[in-house]
Amino acid sequence: MGFRTYFIPDGRALYDMHKGDLSGLVAATETFATWGKGNVAWLPKQVKLFADGAIFSQLMQMQSPYLDGHHGEWIAEPSDYEKAFNTYWVAGYHVHTHVNGDGGLQVVTDTLARNLKATPRADHRFTVVHFACSTDEQVKQLADLGAIISANPYYASALADKYSEFGLGPERANSMVRLGSAVRNGISISLHSDMPMAPADPLFLMWCAVNRTTASGRTAGPDQRIIAEKGLRAVTIEAAYSIELEQEIGSIKVGKKADLTVLDRDPLAVPSEQLKDVRVLATVFQGQLFLLDDTPYGDAGNGAELKSVQPTVSRDALQSVVG
Numbered sequence: 001m002g003f004r005t006y007f008i009p010d011g012r013a014l015y016d017m018h019k020g021d022l023s024g025l026v027a028a029t030e031t032f033a034t035w036g037k038g039n040v041a042w043l044p045k046q047v048k049l050f051a052d053g054a055i056f057s058q059l060m061q062m063q064s065p066y067l068d069g070h071h072g073e074w075i076a077e078p079s080d081y082e083k084a085f086n087t088y089w090v091a092g093y094h095v096h097t098h099v100n101g102d103g104g105l106q107v108v109t110d111t112l113a114r115n116l117k118a119t120p121r122a123d124h125r126f127t128v129v130h131f132a133c134s135t136d137e138q139v140k141q142l143a144d145l146g147a148i149i150s151a152n153p154y155y156a157s158a159l160a161d162k163y164s165e166f167g168l169g170p171e172r173a174n175s176m177v178r179l180g181s182a183v184r185n186g187i188s189i190s191l192h193s194d195m196p197m198a199p200a201d202p203l204f205l206m207w208c209a210v211n212r213t214t215a216s217g218r219t220a221g222p223d224q225r226i227i228a229e230k231g232l233r234a235v236t237i238e239a240a241y242s243i244e245l246e247q248e249i250g251s252i253k254v255g256k257k258a259d260l261t262v263l264d265r266d267p268l269a270v271p272s273e274q275l276k277d278v279r280v281l282a283t284v285f286q287g288q289l290f291l292l293d294d295t296p297y298g299d300a301g302n303g304a305e306l307k308s309v310q311p312t313v314s315r316d317a318l319q320s321v322v323g
Contacts, residue, residue: 131151
């Protein structure tokens with residue numbers, strides 16, 4: 001059993017020191033977490049583990065074989081995954097897990113259940129990351145266990161057509177990313193791109209989750225669509241909740257960081273098929289207003305107007321967002 005390190009000074013030496021020995025895993029993790037600051041700092045007492053393989057390579061672990069008979073792969077063997085999970089769980093960590101197949105998800109969910117029974121925790125926020133293939137029964141189990149989901153909704157839009165023909169078949173392909181089921185079961189959901197696996201565009205991800213429109217123009221799994229309000233929450237406040245930052249970011253509220261995005265239309269008022277066409281006019285970051293070309297408005301000084309969208313938006317109108 002080992003663990004991988006990224007972008008950490010002396011990370012390889014730490015890896016070699018603790019490889020195969022879980023007794024030093026938490027201490028080594030906390031050493032890693034001292035690296036970085038600001039927007040590139042590690043989140044305290046949070047860790048991401050890996051279960052099965054990737055969806056694009058069709059190496060996620062499925063409960064039933066693929067159409068051609070091949071099988072998925074484990075990134076971490078189930079026994080190794082459970083040992084690492086238990087080590088972090090007992091230490092009070094918020095555990096996130098990369099998992100794509102329903103076979104992989106069952107291992108992950110069963111591991112969570114066993115650890116919850118042995119060491120109960122009220123606000124653990126265990127997070128399923130990616131959530132490609134699942135069953136309705138598994139979604140209910142996740143809800144009962146208090147898990148949350150960080151999903152990549154692009155899977156259904158990008159892959160449902162091809163995976164209906166190759167690998168999964170129509171039933172499993174069309175039900176990928178069961179966000180509708182998750183919402184009906186009261187699970188907190190957030191959306192991510194896992195760039196470059198999907199475009200790093202929150203409004204596009206929202207469009208995917210709300211419409212589930214495939215390349216051929218059809219809707220994959222209509223019952224797994226979510227409403228626009230849920231989609232918007234999934235790229236704002238629920239995304240913040242999934243990393244325990246909901247008291248700092250994710251909504252506009254006194255006392256939170258005033259980092260905002262200014263849009264040309266209300267995403268809750270446009271037809272759902274137009275969500276991906278809603279444009280960003282500007283952003284407010286650390287109290288400074290930036291246009292599409294990243295020019296700080298605070299430096300414009302001449303009442304310049306943003307002319308790249310219609311209708312034209314004035315400096316004063318955008319400045320009113322900052323106050």
